[in-house]
Amino acid sequence: MSEHVDLQEFIGAFVIEAEDLVSAANASLLEIEAAIAEGTSRPRAVRDLFRALHTIKGLAGMIGVEPIVAIAHALETLVGAADRSGGSLRHVAAEIALQGVGAISDRVRAVAEHRVVAEPPDGLIAAITSTEVAAAAPIMTTAIPPAWEARLSSSERQQLALALQTRAPVWTLAFCPSEANAARGITITTVRAGLGATGEIVKIIPRSITATDGKPGVAFDILIVSNATQLAIAEIASTDPDQVIAMVQPAPPPVRAGRELEVTDPLDPIEHDQPGSTPGRAVVRVELARLDDLQDQLSLLIVSRFRLEHEIASLRELGHDVRRLQEVVRIQGRQLRDLRRAILRARMVRVAEVLEPLPLLVHSLARSGQRLVQLEIEARDVELDKAVADRLLPALIHLVRNAVDHGIEPPEQRVAAGKPRTGTVAVSCLEVAANYIEVVVRDDGRGIDRAEVARRANRPIADDVALLNVLASPGFSTRDVATTTSGRGLGMDIVHRIAVDDLGGEISMTTSPGAGTAFTLRVPITISVMDVVSFQCGPQAFVVPALVVEEIIEVVPEISSRSLVACRGHAIPMVSLGAILAIDSGARARKALVVRRNGAATAFAVDRVIGRQEVVIRTIDDPLVDVLGIAGTTDLGDGHPTLVLDLNELGLIARERSVPS
Amino acid sequence: MTLHVTFRVGSVDYALPAAQVLHLESFQAATHVPGAPAHVAGLVQVRGRIVPVVDLRTRFGLPPIERTIDHRVVIVQVGTRVVGLLVDSAREVLQLDEAEFERPPEMPEMPETGERHRSGFVTAAAMVAKRLFLRVDVARIIGEEPSHASH
Numbered sequence: 001m002s003e004h005v006d007l008q009e010f011i012g013a014f015v016i017e018a019e020d021l022v023s024a025a026n027a028s029l030l031e032i033e034a035a036i037a038e039g040t041s042r043p044r045a046v047r048d049l050f051r052a053l054h055t056i057k058g059l060a061g062m063i064g065v066e067p068i069v070a071i072a073h074a075l076e077t078l079v080g081a082a083d084r085s086g087g088s089l090r091h092v093a094a095e096i097a098l099q100g101v102g103a104i105s106d107r108v109r110a111v112a113e114h115r116v117v118a119e120p121p122d123g124l125i126a127a128i129t130s131t132e133v134a135a136a137a138p139i140m141t142t143a144i145p146p147a148w149e150a151r152l153s154s155s156e157r158q159q160l161a162l163a164l165q166t167r168a169p170v171w172t173l174a175f176c177p178s179e180a181n182a183a184r185g186i187t188i189t190t191v192r193a194g195l196g197a198t199g200e201i202v203k204i205i206p207r208s209i210t211a212t213d214g215k216p217g218v219a220f221d222i223l224i225v226s227n228a229t230q231l232a233i234a235e236i237a238s239t240d241p242d243q244v245i246a247m248v249q250p251a252p253p254p255v256r257a258g259r260e261l262e263v264t265d266p267l268d269p270i271e272h273d274q275p276g277s278t279p280g281r282a283v284v285r286v287e288l289a290r291l292d293d294l295q296d297q298l299s300l301l302i303v304s305r306f307r308l309e310h311e312i313a314s315l316r317e318l319g320h321d322v323r324r325l326q327e328v329v330r331i332q333g334r335q336l337r338d339l340r341r342a343i344l345r346a347r348m349v350r351v352a353e354v355l356e357p358l359p360l361l362v363h364s365l366a367r368s369g370q371r372l373v374q375l376e377i378e379a380r381d382v383e384l385d386k387a388v389a390d391r392l393l394p395a396l397i398h399l400v401r402n403a404v405d406h407g408i409e410p411p412e413q414r415v416a417a418g419k420p421r422t423g424t425v426a427v428s429c430l431e432v433a434a435n436y437i438e439v440v441v442r443d444d445g446r447g448i449d450r451a452e453v454a455r456r457a458n459r460p461i462a463d464d465v466a467l468l469n470v471l472a473s474p475g476f477s478t479r480d481v482a483t484t485t486s487g488r489g490l491g492m493d494i495v496h497r498i499a500v501d502d503l504g505g506e507i508s509m510t511t512s513p514g515a516g517t518a519f520t521l522r523v524p525i526t527i528s529v530m531d532v533v534s535f536q537c538g539p540q541a542f543v544v545p546a547l548v549v550e551e552i553i554e555v556v557p558e559i560s561s562r563s564l565v566a567c568r569g570h571a572i573p574m575v576s577l578g579a580i581l582a583i584d585s586g587a588r589a590r591k592a593l594v595v596r597r598n599g600a601a602t603a604f605a606v607d608r609v610i611g612r613q614e615v616v617i618r619t620i621d622d623p624l625v626d627v628l629g630i631a632g633t634t635d636l637g638d639g640h641p642t643l644v645l646d647l648n649e650l651g652l653i654a655r656e657r658s659v660p661s
Numbered sequence: 662m663t664l665h666v667t668f669r670v671g672s673v674d675y676a677l678p679a680a681q682v683l684h685l686e687s688f689q690a691a692t693h694v695p696g697a698p699a700h701v702a703g704l705v706q707v708r709g710r711i712v713p714v715v716d717l718r719t720r721f722g723l724p725p726i727e728r729t730i731d732h733r734v735v736i737v738q739v740g741t742r743v744v745g746l747l748v749d750s751a752r753e754v755l756q757l758d759e760a761e762f763e764r765p766p767e768m769p770e771m772p773e774t775g776e777r778h779r780s781g782f783v784t785a786a787a788m789v790a791k792r793l794f795l796r797v798d799v800a801r802i803i804g805e806e807p808s809h810a811s812h
Contacts, residue, residue: 633692
């Protein structure tokens, strides 16, 4: 059992890690393609790409996902060859690599969704292995100091030459770990991170030294391209500024701290040059389920606080002075609210991260649709719940896809219309009042032809609102032929469903012929999804999380008249939910939901069980409806809010008041 | 002159600066929230948002009446809170002169009950074209204090 759990956790960790690596690989590839377009190369990006692929291969191998291993291996070979031959990749090789990374990404998804992982697409491996790296590397003529030249790989040499050629500041220095440094928290890791933040580290080479006290030690020679000042670099590496040497012309050999011994680095530099060394905000990645767990624990705390309040009230009735106790409970209440907010914050992701797949999407759409498109993203520091982000992204992908496929005209048409050759798709995101964000997807394309849509829909369309309604009706299409990317139809019904039904938000649109279209989605920052049991109690429907319901039992009328009911051979107390909620239920209870808390079961009698479904839970935080026992609302599809009950809280209330069934 | 949304509860006309009002909605039904204060009519979903609705008749101590098609929910924003006010009708948007509003020397009597208006809700009154408009303190009506007492 525990092994099973471990494997599940490991797969979760694999997916998180692999998704990161895939997006890093895509980012590198885009950078490489941009460089190819400019006729230059990015040796650093090629090396990053190689590292990402190498790590993906290793991770996939550990959990035995062979198709990913096979693709990653082929790509690694291709990119590794490019890295060794100077770090430039031919256009065709970059294209095939993009396809390969796409295929890996699909398979990582499959792992995440517990689906069968498909074999590599037909011919992909063959296409990768037969691709000529033939990186006709631009020859760099700039001299590299001989002391370093021998120690650099060809791609590093290229990187350094490029920096020298562009007169970027190149520095050499040495870092000597010592006890004094370690005590101040300065290690090679912090130095690497600190220097990495100021620029690009070309190479770090460890070597053995004999320190002044005669003991053997290690020093690191560092070669870095950085805009930081000599003083700043020295500070980071905890070294004398004089020993941070600018490599403008062939420079003297790097500083030696002690007698040099012959040493070969046993590790391939690629292996220990950590890709994650870019510093910034310290980040821990956590599975969402763990945060959900935290939230569950918090609700238990809130319940026990309620009991505490109740006990204090009893004490007061007995004539005790409870003012100080009340003060403590009041403070605790505030702390619990703060805790709840903090947990909510922990679920937040930056919108900028959520939008990361879009550049790649636009890139490939523009290529296959022969459009010239630039994507502008503005998200500042807006954050939203991971659960919202995961739902929102497909809607944004639809909108961006529509913008590129149907909005942006071919370059010749744009020029003929007096527009810039390159079209623009802009995605902007800002936080609006009261826990909502607004995402706008705007293009400067041809706009939507209202008359044409009206003709197809066979009804008049008065304005943009009516136009959106028609576009969002299922299956509506403005195209006769399905395109490979958008399929038949604009998919606006899907966007509408996500934004309005799934997320409880709004969608609006403005379009003007020849000038472009803008869609605005307004969605809540946070939601949570739960498997619930829905039931009728009195005139109202309610839901409770399915997790808390241990069993649903029939209520035999004769027994239900008492406050005990038989469940699996045990008599358990039964309370009437209608009575607790003070809802007048004319109907006689037919079912009861059995809930167990701390081993003690309670049956809640309800009129009728409706069913089980997955719904989006929305918290209600207005003080007017901040009531014990009510955890939030959901929409069962009738457009009216349905209350989500917390049976554990209600059970406590029942016990305190000894509500009869 | 400032744009005001006017509405009627009982036989009294009220005016709210339009800047406080997000929109007006017709009213079918609200989801009853057991345990909430009596003047909370329930929750409604308005343009994707879950909004608590305060029944102003109950809040003002008036007896309930049959729901009619004239009933409206005035959606107001107070700080970050968005709350609906259930009113008997809301038909007009009027330009009213801010200067006309004065703090009444004495609370006007509720015509239906003969009682004085519950203290604190009315902040000012204005006579416009022989009609009396009261301005109410919305923040006070939607009271910040939650009630756990009524279970």
